[in-house]
Structure formats: structure tokens, C-alpha cells
Amino acid sequence: MTYYALVPAAGSGSRMGESEPKQYLPLAGRPMIRHALATLCATPAIARVFVVLAPGDEHWPAAEMASLGPKLRVLHCGGGTRAQSVANGLRAMAGELGAIDHDWVLVHDAARPCLTVAMVEKLMAEVGEDDAGGLLAVPVADTLKRAGDGDRIRETVSRDRLWQAQTPQMFRHKLLLDALTAAPQVTDEAGAVEALGYAPRLVAADVSNLKVTYPLDLQLAEWILQNRGGGK
Numbered sequence: 371m372t373y374y375a376l377v378p379a380a381g382s383g384s385r386m387g388e389s390e391p392k393q394y395l396p397l398a399g400r401p402m403i404r405h406a407l408a409t410l411c412a413t414p415a416i417a418r419v420f421v422v423l424a425p426g427d428e429h430w431p432a433a434e435m436a437s438l439g440p441k442l443r444v445l446h447c448g449g450g451t452r453a454q455s456v457a458n459g460l461r462a463m464a465g466e467l468g469a470i471d472h473d474w475v476l477v478h479d480a481a482r483p484c485l486t487v488a489m490v491e492k493l494m495a496e497v498g499e500d501d502a503g504g505l506l507a508v509p510v511a512d513t514l515k516r517a518g519d520g521d522r523i524r525e526t527v528s529r530d531r532l533w534q535a536q537t538p539q540m541f542r543h544k545l546l547l548d549a550l551t552a553a554p555q556v557t558d559e560a561g562a563v564e565a566l567g568y569a570p571r572l573v574a575a576d577v578s579n580l581k582v583t584y585p586l587d588l589q590l591a592e593w594i595l596q597n598r599g600g601g602k
């Protein structure tokens with residue numbers, strides 16, 4: 371079994387409100403994106419880690435990334451949406467690697483810096499050889515409300531069997547590229563694969579694998595990384 375990681379990092383981080391894309395903001399002494407890349411490069415089963423940058427990205431700190439070693443490959447083929455960046459990255463990977471139809475690709479957001487090797491290995495172990503693939507996710511803990519007009523509650527939504535999707539999301543290369551080509555409007559890889567009729571496996575993770583979207587998330591991520599006691 372061969373595993374590759376693909377990290378879409380061509381977004382602008384508009385909800386963060388900084389002039390620099392959020393993946394390059396400082397976090398625990400490093401550019402945010404370096405944390406997830408370091409975890410993926412440190413996962414023994416992962417053969418290569420591809421990062422997808424926006425064409426013309428001037429922020430990529432090449433010198434600071436060199437220490438991640440030879441597994442890391444930089445692609446300059448980001449698209450207008452996350453799904454397009456991932457699809458472009460999948461095509462570029464195949465161009466470099468050749469026949470990888472049945473190999474596994476773990477897609478991981480550059481904006482989830484608190485991923486650990488243990489989380490990645492749990493995902494791989496629980497998905498195993500299941501062609502439907504799978505993803506890290508967390509059962510919803512809060513009570514959910516659907517709003518009607520004027521931010522007033524219209525109804526309470528049962529949280530029974532509801533999960534929040536995270537990344538990595540792992541699928542076989544060909545299946546994922548076919549799925550994203552057929553359903554380019556999706557907001558995660560699993561959504562595209564579901565549309566083909568598959569039922570990807572939900573693998574329980576925890577909220578420490580948060581996505582940094584707003585400024586407060588960056589502070590939470592910093593706290594998590596600093597208080598982990600070195601356990602990557």
C-alpha cells in the first residue's frame with residue numbers, strides 16, 4: 371500500500387482578516403502551514419507530501435521548509451476553490467508519479483496545524499483497504515438550532531448521528547479525481563465521493579484538530595501546540 375499526502379494551500383484566508391494568507395501566519399514560532407507538513411512528513415507510511423500553492427504565491431518560505439526533507443514536493447497549481455486546488459494537485463501528482471490509481475491520497479488542510487502522527491495513523495488503520503475511504507471527524511456535542519427569520523430559532527435539529535468533518539480525508543487517487551471532476555462544487559472530498567454512491571468511514575478524532583478560520587482559532591491552536599508536551 372502506498373500513501374501520499376496532498377495539502378491544499380492556495381486559499382487567501384479572507385475570514386482571518388490579515389493581509390498575508392493565513393497559512394503563513396506565525397504560530398508557535400513557525401509559519402502555520404509548516405506544522406501540518408511536518409506531521410505528514412514525519413509519518414513513516416507516507417511516501418511523499420505534496421503541497422498545492424496558488425500560482426504566483428510569493429509567501430512560501432522555501433528556506434524554512436527545506437528542513438522537512440526530501441518527501442516534500444511543491445506544486446504551483448492552486449485553483450479558484452479548494453476542490454479545484456485538490457483536483458489540480460491530484461493531476462499534477464499523477465504527472466510526477468505515474469500510475470497511482472489505487473494508491474491512497476490523504477488530503478489535509480494547511481489550516482489544520484494541530485494534526486498528530488497518531489491521528490494520521492489511526493485514520494489509516496481504521497480505513498484499512500476499504501475502497502470507500504474515510505476521514506477524521508468528531509461527533510457533534512452541542513445542541514443544534516436551525517434559524518428562521520431574524521436570527522430566531524425555527525427548530526432544534528437532532529444531533530443524533532451528526533459528525534463534524536475534519537481532515538485528513540483519505541481516498542484512492544482515481545476515485546477521488548473522478549469524484550471531484552463529477553462534483554466540483556463540494557466543500558470536502560468526502561462530499562464528492564458520497565455523490566458517487568460510496569459511504570466513506572467516519573474515524574473519531576478530537577477537537578484539537580481544529581481548523582484555523584478566525585483570529586481566535588490561531589490562539590487556540592497556539593495553546594494546543596504549546597501544551598502538548600512535545601507529543602507530535
Ligand code: CTP
Binds near residue numbers: 386393422583
Ligand atoms: N484552499 C485552496 N484553494 C482555494 C481555497 C482554499 O487550496 N482556492 C485551501 C486553504 O489554503 C486551506 C484549505 O483549503 O488550507 C481550507 O480552506 P479555508 O479554511 O476555507 O481557507 P481559505 O479559503 O484560505 O480561507 P477563507 O475561506 O476564510 O478565505
Ligand code: MG
Binds near residue numbers: 381
Ligand atoms: Mg475558504
